[in-house]
Amino acid sequence: MAGRYDSNPFEEEDVNPFADTAGRKGSGQSNYGGGAFYTTNPGSVPPAANSRLSPLPPEPADFNYDRGSANIDIPLDTTKDLKKKEKELKTKEAELNKREQDLKRREEAAARAGIVIEEKNWPPFFPIIHHDIANEIPIHLQRIQYFAFATFLGLIICLLWNIIAVTLAWIRGEGVTIWFLAIIYFISGVPGGYVLWYRPLYRAMRTDSALKFGWFFLFYLLHIGFCIFASVAPPIIFKGKSLTGILPAIDVLGDHALVGIFYFIGFAFFCLESLLSVWVIQQVYMYFRGSGKAAEIKRDAARGALRATL
Secondary structure: OOOOOOOOOOOOOOOOOOOOOOHHHHOOOEEOEEEEEOOOOOOOOOOOHHHOOOOOOOOOOOOOOOOOOOOOOOOOHHHHHHHHHHHHHHHHHHHHHHHHHHHHHHHHHHHHHHEEEOOOOOOOOOOOOOHHHHHHHHHHHHHHHHHHHHHHHHHHHHHHHHHHHHHHHHHHOOOOHHHHHHHHHHHHHHHHHHHHHHHHHHHHHHHHHHHHHHHHHHHHHHHHHHHHHHOOOOOOOOHHHOOOOOHHHHHHHOOOOHHHHHHHHHHHHHHHHHHHHHHHHHHHHHHHOOOHHHHHHHHHHHHHHHHOOO
């Protein structure tokens, strides 16, 4: 028969794997009825605190962890560079403010003097001139101004077609000289027509200036004379076949029919331009006489002559 205090064979024994075996014996061990339990002094260190792990091997004190990457050099004078750039930006800002104030003063002075700054708006795809008949020309003069503008566009068409016809004649063996002359007519005629007679007429219609009207009449008569001369194109001043007049058209038609047709079309363009230009100058002159500007320009001319003599 088993004893009263025999150990229970079915009782589970708690085993702490982290406990110090040597420490358990030192701290006191009792076998009671074959069963083992351990008592620990209250002031002693817990078994887990006495467990020791092997330390890791020491690593070299090297702060360059990424040995493969390039070294980053930070310049010491970064602060000086930033201050220098900031100073340059402040200088440029002050200069821009000064220019803006100067431009504003000039605009105000021009507005007080009655000078209108014209914004370029024509042609719409590539603005090179200012042109706004509907808003700047009086209603009773807009019709005349539109026809005058048509004569300016007609001059461009005539000179451009003249280049095409003369180029074709050059290809057919008429020589390169006439082609260079046709280019010169276009380069000088189009800007010259705008500056010499169309812009003076535009400003005369807008400001009702007698001096501008006189300038227009002078150079528009030269324009009409050139168109009449080009429609005939006699070989006396210019080289005959450099203009698509009636005489070169007849001359070229016998040798090259296609070139002759192009020259006849150019002749028709110059004739239409001449007729329309004559009508425009007639209408402008009627308005000029009816508004009393003729007497005013005569008085201005007399005053100028008197000042010149004095």
